[in-house]
Amino acid sequence: MPKNAVVVGGGIGGLAAAIALRRIGWTATVLERAPELGELGAGMSQSPNALRALAELGVADQARAVGVPFHGVFNLRTPSGGHIARALPGTASPLLGFHRADLHRVLMDALPAGWVRAGAQVTAVRQGADEATVSCGAEEWAADLVVAADGVRSTVRHLLWPEAPGPRFWGNTVWRGVARAEGVDAGMTLGRGRYFLTMPVGRGRVYWALGAHADRSGVRYEDELAEVRRRVHRWHDPIERLLDATPPEAVLHHDITDLDPLDGYVRGRVVLLGDAAHAMHPDMAQGAAQSLEDAVVLAAALAEAGDVPEALARYDERRRPRTQAIVEQARAKGLASTSGNAVGYQLRTLAVRMVPSSRWPTLAARALAPVWDWRPPRLPR
Template identity: 45%
Template sequence: MPQRAATVVGGGIGGLAAALALHRRGWHVEVLERAPEFTEIGAGISLWPNALRALEVLGLAGTVRSRGAVESAGAVRDHRGRRLSRTDNAEVERRFGRPLVVLHRADLLRALAEALPGDRLLPGSEVSAVRDDGGHPVVGHRGGESRPDLVVGADGLRSTVRRRLWPDAPGPRYAGYTAWRMVTRPLAEPPGEGTVTWGRGERFGCTVLPGGRMYCFATASLPPGTPSEPAEHAELLRRFGSWPDPVPALLAAVPEDAVLRHDLYDLPPLPSFVRGRVALLGDAAHAMTPNLGQGACQALEDAVVLAHCLDGTPDVAAALRSYDLLRRPRTQAVARRSARLGVIGQLSWPPAALLRDTAARLAPARLTLRAMTPVLGWTPPGDRTTTGDGGND
């Protein structure tokens, strides 16, 4: 079979993972990224056992684990700091075969980019057109025009590929709350476990990064488009500065200019992730809220499954239909679960929040982990070392 060519639109985690998965199976790949360089800023990322399995297929699990940190545990606390639940990471690893690894997003992106030939990465290549020419996809971009055998739309929440080829698909929808993300300076005595503190219409969470740093995030229920504050760090202090430990100490360790704020959106379910020889992947296909920490994890799964479906068959369109059947039900189910968790976490009416907190305190930890099996128990195609039901509700 002659070498086939793929154009990946979008150089984020999902796009680079797809490019690497295809490259390792003999495809000639180009990655078009509109930004002037391949980089991520300002935030941590949680890689659950399902993501680590995908990275094993890509040959990067060891590299990524060496650049990350393994938390001892994660806890949920109420607005007074009382522990409601705790998840032991050793139990996660025992049950699912891999631990939870946390690292900076930039470190994951760098690992993916370094595994690809440098001449396949084309920054500053904004895509202006995607069309079908007699069953063959055509991509117009700043560097000219590409006519590959396959186009992968991995260009995020506001995907150009999706907008061009799925013009009637609904756009992103606001989740109901905004989010702040930040990374602390190295701490002399960082917390040994990650925590999420539930307030009333607000949350604050943290997780361990290498080098004594912590990745922190916060949410607040606000109307979409609420203007950002001139000093977001001061706004965080106003909202969360009097919350229980370790929140005040973490905020004190965050540089004032290191706070990112974004309204959170997800994507209404698409009827298909494919059009002919074009496939959507990651946020372009199934953008979800971050409540389960599964956005990038699902994109890594997408990349591995896409390459698997294309392996050994000359019929790209048929392979993409298989990809759609494998990925769309699972990812949309995970997105629904994440959205439900966000609604619960953002409850602001005191009686409802009290009921939520009580239920969390009474639920056995083993049942919580068992409920996560459909998400975390995923295995790559052909791998049966761990069981899972595919993630359907």
């Protein structure tokens, strides 16, 4: 009998975990509380480490087919439109931009029919000696392993790590949208206390995001798109054009929270993965990337260890230091990117200007090497 897992959450992390488990001969059932499967209407980038994890999951070609290469990290502008760094023609970018729904679909398509159940909200978890059981309405699911990939507000973490503090708000909020537009480059405009990001995500769509400082969480506006417009009033083209082409009802507004370091990602036969374990600020573009890494490392540990507890101990040991260091880096970067401090802003833009644009690809690759250079363990074929 193959071993079996229940995966709580059908986001990018949960689906990746199910694919990884399948590759090592396990079966898995993914329980997703949303009535329909899918991802938010927004974009994301994936870096070389994530692309290697996708390759190990066997979906590299499918992901590349829907991803768009871009140079966003090197196109930096001020609100009036002046370039402080420019992506030079011919410079290669190791990043791919995705519409989230496209990447989610690639992962869904890699799973056998019937492995993912929508409308299934997990409300309780019970540990046994050789298995763990989750409850979902009147149904119960027992498994050799429960993978909790249920996001930053994880129910499973709340139930099994009751002492752990919840998600923490540090003062960042972000609006996101997708507009139909042609000829828009990837890039970032740095304002004081806010930034505006653009990223082509294929088929004539451009993802944009406005990140800003917020004194408190939970502040919402009757017309979120109007609020975005107000905050980037008179910023350079194509910002207004993108906002004009964005359906107001499709604008997403989220406060950013992250997790303080947990002292372990494993309790018995339950393991945390993705945002449930290490939610982070988006400023390193590593949240989903790290969940892909988690999935591959978890499956590799299960394939090589003698039993499930030993495998989970290895997963914890391999994933915790790396992911928690990235949470910290992302937080520092996130807070700097929305700092309203005038001197800090001038110094930051000055520092960028002093570096010739031709050097950005090398410098970025060097600075991000500890994150981007990660190599996945090989999963047995």
